[in-house]
Amino acid sequence: MSNDVWILGGTGRSAQKIAAELRQRHIEPVLVGRNAERLAAAAGESGRTVVSASIDEIVDEVRRQRPQIVINTIAPFADTAAALIATGVHYIDIANDRAAFSSLFERDAELASAGQTAVTGAGFGVTASESILVKLLEGRPAPTRVRVDMVPSMETEAGKVGESLAASLIGGLAYRDRAAGRLGSRRMRLTLPDGTDVLTASMPLGDGSAAARTSGAPVVIGASSMAPTGAFRFVMPVATALLSIRPLAAFAQRLLARMSVPAAPRPREYSWGHAHVEWSDGTVRDGWLRVDDASTFTGIVPAEIARRLLDGAGRGGAFTPAALFGSSLAEACGAQYVPGFVAA
Structure with missing residues (x-):
């Protein structure tokens, strides 16, 4: 369905890379942002968009339309993640700051109890x-x-x-x-x-x-x-x-x-x-x-995680990518472990 995955900050560089990787996986994302013209140009003729001027408006639309997954590229992640997780949908972001991680990990038990998956740090x-x-x-x-x-x-x-x-x-x-x-x-x-x-x-x-x-x-x-x-x-x-x-x-x-x-x-x-x-x-x-390319990898990882969540491979709780899906996730995203990497 075209409403399964929303990308917030849909006209940004990271969001566009994520959208391209989702389409490679036969998932047409909904792009969410402030500028209707830029969103329409990024989405193309077959894409859907949601125009929202603030995170509060985005949260209202998520509650109303109920996508299965939101992929968040909007900082500050500690604030936007809290608002989006409260909607009950599965959540992915590309944060790499300690405040965002700390605030999300504190909600691990709550997310696990609700059967809601939240993945932070889904970038290079x-x-x-x-x-x-x-x-x-x-x-x-x-x-x-x-x-x-x-x-x-x-x-x-x-x-x-x-x-x-x-x-x-x-x-x-x-x-x-x-x-x-x-x-x-x-x-x-x-x-x-x-x-x-x-x-x-x-x-x-x-x-x-x-x-x-x-x-x-x-x-x-x-x-x-x-x-x-x-x-x-x-x-x-x-x-x-x-x-x-x-x-x-x-x-x-x-x-x-x-x-x-x-x-x-x-x-x-x-x-x-x-x-x-x-x-x-x-x-x-x-x-x-x-x-x-590190920025390309940052587009691939959220898309691959989203595909797996849509396939029912997630579980409730707060995670980072390899903590949820193991070391093989990186390989599925095109990375390679160097042969003979272990020195005991």
Whole structure:
């Protein structure tokens, strides 16, 4: 049915990639947004649209029309997720910020009781690093220490930063965790499986939260090649203190979302998810997941999850992608585990 899956923020870049992947799976999505003309152009002749000016209007329409699944690309996810989950429909988002994860995970028991599936982090950053982590954890008890690294490579289109990415970046900048480290700390030079080197550093986002929940490890570091590693990291203590003030954080997020970025080619052939896991008995496992374009992967993952939920493969509760569907989900989305990835 054409009313089964709604994509909120339907004219955005991520939403358009998700819509294309849904159509590949013979699912025609309903695009939801504010601008009727842009929605109609994005949906095409055969597509359906819902024009709503605010999240409150969207919630009213979801309650009235009762789609089976909503895929949310509208930040701030901690706020929009709460409103949408209250409608009782199955929920998927592409969040990668700790506030959104925390607020969703707190509702796990409520969602489980209702038989309602909610999946957060259905994009490259969380799915890539969590999937390789789940692979490394197979057959092992809870580890003592985990580090996950995301190394995205994507073609950048000219345009605005956007609310979703801005919310994740500002949230990560403001986050404080002594073990995980503040933004730009815990630097490490990694040699990728293709032989090239990349520098990663702490970027306290949702992928770290997913790794902590999945592994049960007391020490978890979430890092990225996108984290600042130059002189900018020395202003982090001041920036963190300022952004702990909510009005300043909100202002900074709005400002960042409106900033323009130039077009740029992919910096490397592949994107990578990496995990390093240590156990108290001295066992160490280290592995890689290879992905093509990171932004394309962010379109594929929500579409594949939606297809599985429509097929009845979900279960009630709050999840991240690999926590719900295991390490094979990434492979179904085109990723590959590097042969010989385990070092015991």
